[in-house]
Amino acid sequence: MDQGKIIAGIEQALSDVLQRPVSDLPSQTRLFEDLHLDSTSILELLMALEDTVGIEVDPENLEMSDFTSLETLATYVSANLNDDA
């Protein structure tokens, strides 16, 4: 899956979780500070990502650094999709 599709999948998942349209975010957008994700919304986001990019992730396996920004999350998703493949 190319980076553009991954970003689009993450934005769709974020739209579901935040209950507002999310698109064309700068890649440096901070998930905690700018989008106000918390532990509850991270669980929802991971479930939504199963729908949009088909990745299965357990929250306990995440590191804080994976959730720094939209870009780091996209990198994480990309790496784990490749692992699955």
Next chain:
Amino acid sequence: MDTSYLRTLKSKLLGTPAGRLVFVCNFEAENWWAEGYVGLPAPRFSAPTSVVGRMEELGVLLAGADDVLILKHPLDPGYREYLSGLGLPVPSVLVPENVRPDRSTTEDVLDSPELLRQLSALGAEGAHLLPMGTTVLEQKLTDRCGLPLAVPDAATFARVNSKIYGRRLTAAVGLRGIPGDCCESRDELAAVLRRRRPALTGGTRMVVKDAYGVSGKGLLLLDRPETADRLLRMVDRRAERTGDDRLHVVVEEWQDKSHDLNYQLTVAGDGGITLDFVKRAITENGVHKGHLMPVALTAGQRAELEHAAELVGGRLYDDGYTGIVGVDAILTTADVLYPVLEINARLNMSSYQGSVTEHCQPPGLVAFARHYPLRLPAPVGFDELAGALAPVLHRDGPERFIITCFGTVNADADRPPPFDGRLYALLVAEDQAGLTALDDAARAALAHLAPREH
């Protein structure tokens, strides 16, 4: 002289209205009670913020002039002067000499010999420690310095604050409970989700809540069977990985609300129970935003809440609990009153409003205690904040806007800008329209300070 609210609280907890309390407002208590319990799958890290910790400053307006409040950081001198200028009592503030940002305030106290010595002296003079809720840390504090607790021990608090305990209590005393189930293992969750599957398929939404989740946190909304399947797969993978199949959650049918309500009761040391107040809780997406008071209830609804308070308080007393209890209730769009959505046997947000409303909300007026989210490019001094809020702070007539917590404004000022802060305030007006106008004016004033949609 303490407020009637505080004197009554002291009478119930200490047996005398003139007792002296040392407050520590440990808003992170649930995290400690949750130790040893397994909740929903969650990351091992949490959103980096100091705002929740700084909410301890809300204790300033509950404590009396002769009481003591322990804070991680000193009270801002400008804010102290502002409170004194309003004629509000300000307690003595004690600050640990050894403070670390990654610790709770009680942990800092435990590492501060000079403060421990002062607390020991206060204990010898007859003062009592009143935490928001006792955890192992406050237990350790009282053991270390001999300052006795005004409320029960950590084990009692942990036992009675589980949502599983709350559901079982509600059923045991015969109150109308939210349709749902308690789960203490992976297999119990699987069985519940299997049994509820037809309802989920039919459009009934369910919510899974951690036994020790706080308002709006540690919960997952299930709106279709696929989400339930995903949750169970995650729980299964974790159980496989850890070899531990325990799970402490409640699963409840989602209720479409007309109103969220919050009422407070106090269980006195002699077992006496009083319903202190009922407020309307304002929430957004399950997250607490504020309280409106008074709330309009029918005589039947009020009687039902009074009855519920008696039953809930009586059972808590039988189970060893004394002190303040906040209960969340819900009035559904179908006009059904569920008198117990959640029991929080500890001080609640609304508990901290009791003295300031007595000072600032004359009979017949309405009040709204709320917080304003801020997004700030740089720290804001109290004078700058007060200057921005001048249009609401200095009003003619009965309207009042009182800043009830300043420490949360700049709590995250050490983070890369822009950072988020919160301003807590109490708004008082003659009627709901007046409150709305005052609220709008406050938001407009804050927008000049922090350009952000609220």
